Structures are given as C-alpha cells and as structure tokens.
Amino acid sequence: MGQKMLQCAPAIRVDDQPVGIPGPRAAADAETPLDVLRFVMEARQRGGQVALVTITGLIGSSSRPIGTLMGVAADGGVAGSLSGGCIEAAVVAEAREAIREGQPRQVRYGAGSPYIDIRLPCGGGVDLLFQPNPDPGEIREAVACLEGRQPLVLAQVRAGGLCILPGLARQVPGWQTPGWQGETFISWYAPPLRLVIVGHGAESLALVRLALTCGIAPTVLSPDERLLALATTMGARANLLTHSRPPPDLRADPWSAVVFLFHDHAREMSLLEEALTQPWFFIGAMGSRRTHANRVAILRERGLPEEALARIVAPLGLIPSARDPVTMALSALAQVVDGYRQATVVT
Secondary structure (H helix, E strand, O other): OOOOOOOOOOOOOOOOOOOOOOOOOOEOOOOOHHHHHHHHHHHHHOOOOEEEEEEEEEEOOOOOOOOOEEEEEOOOOEEOOOOOOOOHHHHHHHHHHHHHHOOOEEEEEEOOOOOOOOOOOOOOEEEEEEEEOOOHHHHHHHHHHHHOOOOEEEEEEOOOOEEEOOHHHHHOOOOOOOEEEOOEEEEEEOOOOEEEEEEOOHHHHHHHHHHHHOOOOOEEEEOOHHHHHHHHHHOOEEEEOOOOOOOHHHOOOOOEEEEEEOOOHHHHHHHHHHHOOOOOOEEEEOOOHHHHHHHHHHHHHOOOOHHHHOOEEOOOOOOOOOOOHHHHHHHHHHHHHHHHHHHHOOO
C-alpha cells in the first residue's frame, strides 16, 4: 500500500453506547463530504469535541472508497459511514477515545488487523486515520469551498493536523487520486450534485419528491405557478419561467445536471440552447426517439453544432418507455446519479 504497517491502538469498548448507530444526533445516512464536514464544523462551533475519520487505505473490496469521511462527536453523534454497518460501532468508540486522549491515531480493521473480533464480511481490510478536534478555521474553509461549488483538496498529516490545499496545487497531475504522499494523506472531493428540473406536469413533481428523498436539493423552473408552489412546500427551490430573459438558475458547473420535462416541447428550445452553452455534466430531455429527432432537427436549424446536440441525453431515463410519472422520475434520477458518479470518480 506504499506506507508502513499501521500501529493499531488497543481495542476499545464503550459500555454506555448501544450497538449500531450511536448518539443522539446520529446521521449515518449523511454520505456527502459536505454533510460530514458541516457536522464537524457545527460541533466545533458549539464548543464540542469531534473527530474526523478518513479511509486512507483498503485491502480487497469495500463498500466505501478511499477518502470517505465520517464525523464522530464526543457525545456519540455521527455523520457519515465507512462501511455497510460492519465497523461503525467500533469506529465511534475509537474516535471517542482519540478525542479523550487528544491524539491522532491510525487503525486497521478487517484483514491484517489485530482486532480479531471485528471482521468485514467481504474479507477485506480498511485503514482509518482519526483526527481529533481538527482546526476550526480549516474546516470552515473546507465547508465554504464545497458550498461555493469548488472542488476540495484536503491534506491530513499522519501525526495530526489538516489543511486545505490552494488552487494551484490542484493542477498537479494525479491530484484527484487519494493517497499518501510521504506523511500526508491527500484526498479530493467534488461539490454535491446539483439538479435543475425544467418543465411542468406530474413528472416534474415526482422528480422533486424523489430527489429530496435522496438528499438532493433540486431547483425547479416552470411556467406552472401551482407546480412551483407545491415544489416550494416540499422543500425545493422554485422559480417562475418567463419569456423575457434566460433564468439565472440555468447556469451550471461541472457538478450540475439539468433535466427537461416538457410535454409541450416548443417551450424548451430556447432553454436548451442556453443550457448547451453551460458545462453541465448531464443534460436530459423527456420524449420519444421521434420527438428527440425533431428536437435535434430544430436545434440544428438554429445553428447548434453536432457536438453540442450530442450532449442531450434522450430518450431520458434508464428504464425504456417509462410512462407513469413516478417511474419516469425514478428512471431519470438514476441516470443523473450515475452520471454524477462518473463525473466525480477518482482512480
């Protein structure tokens, strides 16, 4: 693995913590790096103690990749997860002990670990770095970076401490690949998936509901004021579409997806033109193959180049010929999430 064998801390048991997800503010389903870093930041802002835990190495297969983050507060509160539930209770106990001692530590669980009572069913092993009470200023900067839709490069020192690498450091070849560089572990994190839904009808509302269920905060652009009111009530951001000017929410970054869900496809042409000038990782449009052929012909007549037209994913969705609104929304969301995975994968 390119680093010396880890010295593992002794096994720890905490009798006052239940097995499973412990703590009054457990949030093990908070999977994004931003969720975890916000948890750590807010714990520090309250004056509490907290540890940042990072996967720094793997043996064999694993349900989480290298660089995955987890936050553990001294009171047992948790954000994120490092496995499918195999080691979380042990990680929380270990993190709380690291917080009490005030010292970083490295631990291996699974294959190659002296913790013979903690095994991963997949037969693999996972190396973890525990950073108790990371610098509040650096954590705030990390949160601000991801909230500002900028990729984050985090450097953690084996002996303790972390910092945010400046933008210039991100231009070094291979900077997206997490791993050890000497005594420093470097990991890269993309901003969260941003989803913009443009359209009307039941499909738009179903997609809003499913996105929110998955922890994605969508933005809805529609000429239908009733739909916008319902989307707002559900917790989405919503803006009225007009013909006077391009909506500002149709601006993108490489971690944004836009889905067009119009039944009246004449409404989408100018909006698609605008979207195709932006660096969306995914541009999808509802409609049959025949509908899409007509769409492309119109956009071609408007002067759009073939490479731009090829960016439009249509027919939309992973499930062919999905017709009911919920299946259509599920099919589209799965395609978007898969596109985000491909756009953010690090090797």
